[in-house]
Amino acid sequence: MLQLMHADCVKERFVALFKKNIWFIFYSLTLTAVILFLVLSYFKWQNISLKYQIAQENTVELIANATHSLFDTQERLMDVLGAAIAEDDRYVHHPSGIGKYAQALLDNPDVLAFGVTTPEGVFLYGSSDSDPTRIPNLKNRPESYASFMDALSHKGMVFGRTYFTPELQKWAMPIRKTIRDAEGKPLFVMTALLKLTSTFDRLISTVRYRQNLVVSIIRESDSYLQYRSQEHDEYNRTYQKPFPPETMERIWTTIFDTYGLNPKALQNNELLVSFRYQDEHSRRYLSSLKYNAQYKLWIVAQTSFDVIVGEFMETLGLYAGVFLLFGTVFYLLFLLIAQAESKRRADLTYQATHDQLTDLPNRNYLQQTVSSNRIAKDAPPFTLLYIDMDHFKNINDSFGHHYGDRLLVAIANRLKTLLPSDAEIIRYGGDEFILFTQLSEKQAVLDFATHLIETLSKPYTIDTLRFTIGASVGIALYPQHGEDLDMLMRAADIALYASKKLKNSAHIFAETMQEGFLRNVHVEQELRKALDTHELFMVYQPQVDAQERLHG
Template sequence: MALLKKNIWLLFLFVLLASCTLLIYLSFARWNGMMRHYDELQQGVVKHWYGSFSSVLEQQEGIITLMGKTLLLQQRERNVQNDLDEIMALNPEIFAGFALISTAGEVLELTSNLQSDNLPNLSELPQTRDSFGYAMTTDKMVLGRTYNAPRLVVPARKAIYDKDGQLLGVMTGALKFGSEDGLFGRTQVLGDFNRITILRERDHYIQYATNGQPLADFYSEPMPAIEYERLLAAMKMNRSFDFLHARDSGQALSFERISEDGRGTVRGVALYNERYEFWLISEIEESFFIYQFMHVFAGYLFIMVMFQLAMFFLFRSIDRSEKKQRSVLEFQANHDPLTQLPNRNFLLSKFEEWRANKTEFSLLFVDLDNFKGINDSFGHKLGDELLVRLASRLQKVIQSRDLLIRHGGDEFVMLISDERLEAAENLVANRIFSACENIDVQQKIFSPGVSIGIAHFPQHGQELDELMRAADIAMYDAKRKRNTVRIFQPDLEGKYLLRARIEQLLRGAEKRGEIYMNYQPQVDSSGRLHGVEALVRWNPPELGFVPPDQFVAVAEHSGQMTALGDFIIDNALQEIADIQSSSGRSFCLSLNISVKQLSEPDFADKLQEKIVASGLAFVNVVVEITENILIDDVERMRAVLEQIHAQGIRISLDDFGTGYSSLSLLRHLPLDEIKIDKSFVDHLIEDETALRMARNIVAIGRNYNVTLVAEGVETEAQLECLNQIGCDLYQGYYFSRPLSAEALRCFLDERPL
């Protein structure tokens, strides 16, 4: 049954075979039923004819027996002709005439209607000699050969004996056939297809033959001996009865034989009269049965054909529906429901074809840079519409021979059939980046940016997984700068594996005690401690010390930043609170907050609760953010920062001037502090441009009335230069390396109040 469910046409074939089997069974049953029906009809006809004919013969024999002896003995004393006429008058519809015949065959007396000047001698005529002679050898009535004079008559003769057994003569009576008032005038047949034959056994002459009308010249010749033998053989073939017993007991015998012309088969029923030695036979040619059966069979066939046509159209409808549904399911299985682009399943099925038919091609892994920020800010519905628009644009970027796949989320994969790696890179630079710019969605313009990794077949792998991995590694390297493209290089794999190892080992590191805090002191121009910046450190036994710029980025990308950020805030607040409590000194604590943390809907409330729990004053807590935080969603970030600032917590902008910063940030954000990046401080002395940039940043800070903090101060010359341009606070190795909590306690003891 499972196989039938898989293919509806197998089920249809089963129905067709079942219908054909039913048709054959019904046809076979109908044929047999029809054979039984006509066999019963023929038996009824045969018995009716047999009864009628036998009754007349017995009547004829009785009359002949009673009257013949009287007339032969008293023919001189009586008017024999009148007596014979009176006998015929008893039943003129049947009796055609009577005659008294001498033992020599001469006609002694006859009815008036048979008077002739030329009376035959029955012992001499060929047509009468046999039956006349046979009648004088038996005590039963003997039927003579049928003749037409001018009507069909059958002579019946019986020898007449005196009381001493002496043969007196033969009395003959003629029975009328073949007319409405004749012997069989009112006896019916089943139809013109039904032939009734009265066959004399002794010499095989036919006494009578009709199919509703007497057959022409049936009496002229006897049935050929071979045909008669075939008739008997056909009767003997019926195993349902014993032939001799059935014949002698007057049982109807059913048979089937070859027709006399040899062109077909006839089926019939025969009944034998032992006394008068004749067979009464009813026959129907099988062609009639076939004709009748074909009418019934045509009806059956018509019904079956109509049923099968109905079944065919039903199954075709089901099959089309299933194919349509299967096509829909296959499309859904191989295409992305949102963008209608092929999906990873489709890529898996097509990759082998690409690999078999192309010597070289490029696989591009495309990932949007700022899609999450768009989703979070404007909702997933707009984000979905953006993906649909972008998919349509990307589809126009590639040629018809190329393939674009939505890999999932905001990731796309392209198979580019250009054999030149440089051509694939040029395609990315000139078209894909352009496709990701100025996308109009709901009357808003978006340019999310895109990072792309490229792997080339077969240089970077021959299996799909190998190429995907290589392109993914290149894409992650591109992500470091965003909106750029990278071609896979072998050395990137080492970085990728390290990043994957870091991601694996980082999970649960804070619970295992591998994560700890250091604090970078911040001092004013006189050397007094103003505050500390909390710096997270990780020292796993498997890798050794891992710099923050390596594992923090991994934590953000792998979704571990929330747990890590909570650990940093909790531990830094608690350790600094303990130090301030034990030392009796109050200073600021700067906490670096990532975009993942700020994107949490309840971050501001959670931070407030943590600060309250630690016992630190809100004014002594500084939240440090980088410019990259503002790239994702300025408006949302500003709302969160304003909520934090309203609680008394100070806001510091780190790495100012290195990337996205603009004066509008200073005007719209609640900033209390700007940090001059170490990249400017490093080159203050020898690079006039760096010095000019530092001066500009200080001037901007002064205009916006914010505190200026210089990072990475390592020499006295740098300190003096920064003092001259007007910095407020400093941090760097010139004052102190990052310190553990205990080392910070000692540092405080050594510093003036």
């Protein structure tokens, strides 16, 4: 039983605390929800960024591996083709025979053309022209000179710069391989032109989120772009100029600041790194980079931060919508509880400050509200009327409290009809009322009080009974008769005492009334004291007539 009582007590305290601090609890919960929302948003941002980073790194690995596999296959085919051509020593005198060996390579749809040149760059065979002498010398073309010389000095396959071939009217990416004799001397150089887009675009088409991804393959030797997955309609701008050195320097600085790695370390270990990069136009990217050491290519993938932020904002908008929805529901719930609690408090305050019988403000209202609202520094003057109903006690004694209460309600209603717009009526207790008015001129106040008495003295009909009572009024002026409520009430009470002597009259407080009142109070107190101390006793005083005879 004690445990149940304790539990009920704790529950009641919790409910009381909740109602008392409902908005504090709401704001605390809202703050907690906002913090959770921000934390959730932060982790969602990290999750989305990581998702794009992982997808991008997988793309770089895929492109790197697929590119390596593709080029390795092409190199092996060229090795086989070169060995076959070298074994047939007639190729020098009858180069047209090279075509039968080249056909296997040309059957590949990614290969646009195939050619064989001497170490001096003169074409012996070209699949794009039946007369190879009409094809320009590779050493004489600026876009092919560097890669041709690299091919002569390297044993492996070499990439040439991506360029536009007038003969084919297409953009192509050349690969070159030098075939040597047993002593290592160059015999001839083979060149295959690969379709620029189809080779890599098929790889990009298998990548997730490819519509937002830019993949670039950059030559390490001269920083020219070998391939770029976007800007296919701007080939001249993309492939005719090397990658800006300041851009590459900015990338290396960012990687070094993030990982502490320089380009040499990336090349030696073929590391895959991801970093956040800002270009010269202040556009931000999530970038991933890896180096292919065999073919000396940088493979770079970039996603604009606008794309990542856009997806995050969509998710954030969804979260914010749910947050606002639940926040609105909780706010309305708390608002309903607060309004109900406010109404309950207002009802309790009203019950505490108003008389249940007449619905007029009561003594508590007088002490709590009127004294603070009307009596203040620089407050305007006003008048307090203390009203007491004459002969009301007789009605209570003769007809009972039921009729007395109904008569009080009728008196209150009649008082309400008499009130000016600036006046206020209070039931002070029993058959006593306090009335405040802004009237401050004595004659005007007395005229108002007289009209009040005349109206209250008119008969009251309750059921079949008619009651006639009177009213006496004591008047005190603020601030002449007091600067606080107690002093004003005392002055009005003294004035009411003078009015009660005459009945149905009104008097304004005067100092002479106070002297007489105090004298009467003193006499009353002395008489009470005499009664308590048995100082009063009965004596018999004989009465005699003129003849001195006992009369009584």
